[in-house]
Amino acid sequence: METRSELPRPAPRNAASHALRARPEGARLNVGFILAKRFTLCAFANFVDVLRLAADEGDRSRPILCNWTVLSDTMDAVSSSCGITVQPKERLGDPTRFDYIVVVGGLMDEMPGLSAAYVRFLHQAAEAGMPLVGICTGAFMLHQAGLLDGYRCCVSWFHHADFLEQFEGLNPVADQIFVVDGDRLTCSGGASSAHLAAYLVDKHVGRAQASKSLHIMIIDDALQAEKPQPGITMDFKTRDPIVLRALLLMQQNIDTPLSVTEVARRIGHSKRQLERHFRVALDTSPQAAFLSIRLSLAHHLLESSEKSIAQVAVDCGFCDSSHLSRMFRRRFGCTPLALRQQRDTALA
Incomplete structure (x- = not known):
């Protein structure tokens, strides 16, 4: 299956060109998170848990091989869609200290968009050639920030029609669990967040660590990007x-x-x-x-x-x-x- 859009756009850097740079010491995979207001806790937790379990021996959670940081422009606690809050750890700062910046979206009808500070931060990251990741409706938020033009992006089959109605200029994919298109990575949320995180761990830390994380989470095997989303039929292709x-x-x-x-x-x-x-x-x-x-x-x-x-x-x-x-x-x-x-x- 093709992983690139045919739409014209400036040639993106390969997602690995930044993230696979030589690191003298410390974590092999360093991820910064931006949480939307009313973000989806399941999507965030699945992604982080794969990093956490891959980062250390057993499930001791020490950030040795992987590191994860919740970023903020205000340092205010962010409430998830279920009401549980997460306290950010660091201010935005220089995005190039991370290998990936991940935007975790929230409820479709309560999505206020990112603040100007977040948009500037993401554009700074993109200009530095850093891969950007949209989780759940995070793909919508990256597009609102002008950072998905010409890219294929993964959206949940549940929100595919919403995407077509609200956004133009994109090629939304609703029949895969995640999509890697150069330096943009997107997934449909839920359990697919774990599989996208395992894909990154596999590339930067090792296949054994990726498998270990999923097995501890009682997920049998890593799924490839092309795995169809449950509930979506592959038999029908239309833009009507x-x-x-x-x-x-x-x-x-x-x-x-x-x-x-x-x-x-x-x-x-x-x-x-x-x-x-x-x-x-x-x-x-x-x-x-x-x-x-x-x-x-x-x-x-x-x-x-x-x-x-x-x-x-x-x-x-x-x-x-x-x-x-x-x-x-x-x-x-x-x-x-x-x-x-x-x-x-x-x-x-």
């Missing part, structure tokens, strides 16, 4: 905003499927208009697309989880395991039970 909004609404209601009429009503269009847009954009109907999304998720759960087939059926909006089995065989040519048996045989 009406179809995208409908697909995202379907994904958000997989366990309790909505009728096509209800989907159309919620996005402000008639059933006939929605069907016409699906036919032109995807050469399929909304009903068929919704079924495909649910079956794709069922396939993912059967391969990657230990949930019972009956529970997978419920989670994906099917009446029972028999209903799932009939639809699944039509789509994939085998039953859910056969797929799981194949998986177990391959793992044995």
Whole structure:
């Protein structure tokens, strides 16, 4: 998969050109964090914990091989979206003392944007050739600061339509867990933050340390950037905003499927208009697309989880395991039970 946008832009430095510079002593990976107001605690904590566990023997948390610092323009405590606050450690200062600057975003509808001091700091970092990282809606904030023009960036499938509606000039990717495009790295948040952090640890500290961090966090293996986000189907490629909004609404209601009429009503269009847009954009109907999304998720759960087939059926909006089995065989040519048996045989 290509990792570069075809849009013209000044040639960015390779993300490793700054961060892999020789260091006489101390941490091999030094990361500065900027936390947005109402930032997502899970995304921040997953990223930091991978650094913490890779930095020392065992889980003793000493910042030996990795170092992490929360930065601030005011040194005021920053409240996360769940109400837990984090106290910054240092003022902004010179960004080049870090290898990466990571912006952790927050709730989409409560995103005030970065202060002028943060924007200046990030531009100073970019001008010095430093890699910038956007976590969760941090990608939105980097774009607002004028630092993602021409870059591909990763956004959560849940916010993809919001991105298309609010921002122009970018190529948002919602079917990968993270994207590395030169000196810009972005991820969709949640558990993908751990995988992006493990990617950096692998590059700068070592694969053993990256694997150790994930295993202690009870994450089986590091996932590559191209791994699809759970809940997003790879079958549909379109930039039609009406179809995208409908697909995202379907994904958000997989366990309790909505009728096509209800989907159309919620996005402000008639059933006939929605069907016409699906036919032109995807050469399929909304009903068929919704079924495909649910079956794709069922396939993912059967391969990657230990949930019972009956529970997978419920989670994906099917009446029972028999209903799932009939639809699944039509789509994939085998039953859910056969797929799981194949998986177990391959793992044995």
